[in-house]
Amino acid sequence: DIQMTQSPSSLSASVGDRVTITCRASQTVSNFLNWYQQKPGKAPKLLIYGASSLQTGVPSRFSGSASGTDFTLTISSLQPEDSGSYLCQQSYSIPYTFGQGTNLQIK
Amino acid sequence: EMQLVESGGDLVQPGRSLRLSCAASGFTLGDYALAWFRQAPGRGLEWVGFIRIKAYGGTTEYAASVKGRFTISRDDSKSIAYLQMNNLKTDDTAVYYCTRGFCNGGSCYTNNWFDPWGQGTLVTVSS
Numbered sequence: 657d658i659q660m661t662q663s664p665s666s667l668s669a670s671v672g673d674r675v676t677i678t679c680r681a682s683q684t685v686s687n688f689l690n691w692y693q694q695k696p697g698k699a700p701k702l703l704i705y706g707a708s709s710l711q712t713g714v715p716s717r718f719s720g721s722a723s724g725t726d727f728t729l730t731i732s733s734l735q736p737e738d739s740g741s742y743l744c745q746q747s748y749s750i751p752y753t754f755g756q757g758t759n760l761q762i763k
Numbered sequence: 764e765m766q767l768v769e770s771g772g773d774l775v776q777p778g779r780s781l782r783l784s785c786a787a788s789g790f791t792l793g794d795y796a797l798a799w800f801r802q803a804p805g806r807g808l809e810w811v812g813f814i815r816i817k818a819y820g821g822t823t824e825y826a827a828s829v830k831g832r833f834t835i836s837r838d839d840s841k842s843i844a845y846l847q848m849n850n851l852k853t854d855d856t857a858v859y860y861c862t863r864g865f866c867n868g869g870s871c872y873t874n875n876w877f878d879p880w881g882q883g884t885l886v887t888v889s890s
Contacts, residue, residue, distance in 0.1 A: 699862075
């Protein structure tokens with residue numbers, strides 16, 4: 657199975673900050689990498705698919721990029737509603753696997 | 764509004780069976796793959812399996828941990844998908860989510876993404 661490792665596991669940032677979350681795959685996943693946001697007790701919400709495509713309806717402050725097996729989710733200007741857990745997921749091969757998540761808190 | 768609603772979660776004893784349902788609205792279920800994921804308490808998300816559209820045989824794929832015990836099916840005429848879970852184990856305790864699958868290529872082996880997700884239904888396996 658492909659292992660996905662996210663960093664950091666948690667972070668705290670202020671409104672307006674630029675935030676970056678990284679996900680590293682244990683082997684190539686091409687650009688088949690998705691990002692989700694999950695709030696406590698709620699279902700995941702798709703933010704980015706195919707490493708850099710913004711899902712319809714997701715604010716443009718969210719963006720994704722890729723470099724080899726390293727993937728980055730960037731929030732350009734953090735908003736209060738962006739608190740929650742962020743998860744990366746590879747869809748390169750079955751079984752699809754997730755990173756362990758990054759918990760984002762707003763200071 | 765595109766929506767998925769799961770139901771059927773319950774407390775069951777190890778070795779018993781349970782069937783979850785996933786009702787779709789706001790879109791044509793038959794045009795999409797349908798996947799199930801689960802999240803054990805305090806744990807990460809785990810892919811359970813998915814079912815392809817009828818045009819690709821309606822075939823299924825499963826995680827090794829559930830293969831041979833779980834079966835995904837679909838009734839597109841009713842816009843409902845199912846997850847039949849047999850021989851349940853305590854490790855199957857989790858919130859189960861269904862989600863619409865976008866397959867870039869009908870075979871759905873690779874390059875998929877999932878949206879929207881249902882609210883989840885809790886399955887507790889305990890004696």
